[in-house]
Amino acid sequence: MRIIFRTDASSEIGGGHLMRCLTLAGEAARRGHSIHFIVNVDGLTNRVLAEGHSLTELRPEAHDTDSSPPHADWLTAPWQSDAALTAKVAAKIGADWLVWDHYGLDARWVEAVRSAVPNIRVLALDDLDDRPLGSDIVLDPAHLETEGRKFPAPVMLHGSTYALLRPEFSAFRKTSLARRDGRVRKVMVTPGMMDAVGLAPLALEALRGTGWQVEVIMGSKAQSVDRVRALVAGNPDWTLTLDATDMASRMSGADLCIGAGGGTSWERCCLGLPTVAVAVANNQLSGMKILANNKAAVTLHISEVAAGALPQAVADVCRQIEQMSQRAAALCDGKGAERVFSYVETVNLRTI
Structure with missing residues (x-):
């Protein structure tokens, strides 16, 4: 499979979103899948390159911050431009999956990407549950399986059994x-x-x-x-x-x-x-x-x-x-990333 990861890192955002994406990307790469990252300029891109992944940098654009989602001010460019670049890269490499981890993005962004790449499948990493995600799968290790979400997805992978740890x-x-x-x-x-x-x-x-x-x-x-x-x-x-x-x-x-x-x-x-x-x-x-x-x-x-x-x-x-x-x-036994990609590889996508 060809998989795109979209995330950012900065002094305000921290590095955790990038690091958990790198963990999941590492598991996918070990299984033979092709990985490409889209990250903000200066978003610890050296860490992405050091782990052998290709990347596209999202250049900052001056823009008015939307009132939603709550972390919209984390974006360095308008979400529409962000979606356009993501869709362009996805179409160019023929991506099968889009994995994203960003509090500043929401279902509108996913829908914009899908309008240009209609067959792409989408997995969101999210532990806030403060906005619609528009994704096929939501991965949320920080919430127990018995807890409901305000914005559920067709498939939920949640609880510490899915915590993303490097091998x-x-x-x-x-x-x-x-x-x-x-x-x-x-x-x-x-x-x-x-x-x-x-x-x-x-x-x-x-x-x-x-x-x-x-x-x-x-x-x-x-x-x-x-x-x-x-x-x-x-x-x-x-x-x-x-x-x-x-x-x-x-x-x-x-x-x-x-x-x-x-x-x-x-x-x-x-x-x-x-x-x-x-x-x-x-x-x-x-x-x-x-x-x-x-x-x-x-x-x-x-x-x-x-x-x-x-x-x-x-x-x-x-x-x-x-x-x-x-x-x-x-x-936690450290095998969460394995469980996530075992599911991604074996799930009957028609049931999502």
């Missing part, structure tokens, strides 16, 4: 779980690629005086990177790693994590890494609810972290660290 996480799962012995020696801080809210500096301030080794992992373009460098320079047991490509290995070597919510929550669950999970954006709240309800993490909002709640949350994790590891591991 190295399931490969490291056995070793990581065997390491969990209840002791804390090394703490990992993962604030997200961009850290627009400054979680990493807040975490480091909370970890002062603990005597633990601490590794902060973030993107080189993160907004808090200079502050983190300064804090790390003052402690010989702290390190900063930028643009890591071996997260599964690093997570499996950590004993506790302070990290942003979102897709990386499922990576930590797969490896049984006890965590204080911090919601740094409202779209992460549904996934955090799953973690909290299953006692698979201690959850906080970034406002609570800023108010000084982090030390107590870390202590709460330490009191139940082995049990938390087991509960987290039960939520």
Whole structure:
């Protein structure tokens, strides 16, 4: 199959949408499918190219922001121009599927693409449920299967069994779980690629005086990177790693994590890494609810972290660290991307 992925990344949007698309694209490529990305200019295009995928950049255009959907201001060009470019690329390569992950787009965009490429099938990645998506399949790992959606699709793939993790996480799962012995020696801080809210500096301030080794992992373009460098320079047991490509290995070597919510929550669950999970954006709240309800993490909002709640949350994790590891591991086995594409490949498309 020939598959187009449409997503963006920026300091405002973060890198999570691109990364989960790359995970799904990687699974498709391993199965022999052809992949092409359409991303905004400067949208971490180096990551797309580094993984061997071709891409088309969407050039910014001055435009008035629509009042809907709620995240329409995330678009760098009018949705009509966006749809026209996507349709042009889809027609040129003969795309069979369009996979999109963007809060600023909605069913109008899908319909515009389909008007030019009527036979294309569409899969949307979405965890907001705040607008019609107009897609054949909606993939939403952040909502439980028993929860309904305001804007359902003909086929719903939802729940953490479909969480999109790269294959190295399931490969490291056995070793990581065997390491969990209840002791804390090394703490990992993962604030997200961009850290627009400054979680990493807040975490480091909370970890002062603990005597633990601490590794902060973030993107080189993160907004808090200079502050983190300064804090790390003052402690010989702290390190900063930028643009890591071996997260599964690093997570499996950590004993506790302070990290942003979102897709990386499922990576930590797969490896049984006890965590204080911090919601740094409202779209992460549904996934955090799953973690909290299953006692698979201690959850906080970034406002609570800023108010000084982090030390107590870390202590709460330490009191139940082995049990938390087991509960987290039960939520996700790392094979979600395999399940998604197994479904895409075998589904009778006439039933969609």
